[in-house]
Amino acid sequence: NAGVTQTPKFQVLKTGQSMTLQCAQDMNHEYMSWYRQDPGMGLRLIHYSVGAGITDQGEVPNGYNVSRSTTEDFPLRLLSAAPSQTSVYFCASRRDGINSPLHFGNGTRLTVT
């Protein structure tokens, strides 16, 4: 049981480049989400999804796009990377029920130069 798998682990981009951060879970969880973690800021919600075909914005959605074509996958797209998007990104999922705990991936460390 792999849980939540994020790829890549590390990525360096130049300003203006685009890329997709991958997230997959094998627990059949309906809810998936993306957070970014910055020093002294804790975790901030970027986008989330409550099921295939349904996505919504979190606290800091600007500069990021998501889609949810399958239950398993929830990719995060950076259309035109900016230095302010340098961060550690975490994908998390949970089963139905808002009192269910989140299961986190190990993160993607992104640097934009």
Added chain:
Amino acid sequence: AQSVTQPDIHITVSEGASLELRCNYSYGATPYLFWYVQSPGQGLQLLLKYFSGDTLVQGIKGFEAEFKRSQSSFNLRKPSVHWSDAAEYFCAVGGYGGSQGNLIFGKGTKLSVKP
């Protein structure tokens, strides 16, 4: 507005000493409360959670937390800290209120353990 405050950015304790990490929340509905731990280079792991009932909850690795509604607090405790407890700890709140159950995280408390 919904928020979580962890007043201590960094705490250092001696191995074997007791530990209390503070968490205060502001939430308009019935809160669900969580404590997560993050080891360096890793994702977050659930330590414990509170939904209802007994206000003292037990978690993994010997941790416990007490929910105090009157103080809007959910402090994490451990009677005797081990060197392997050195990590960053996050308090989070979620629940009803139109948020789809999205968790709001505190900014974290980094725990260092002296030998």
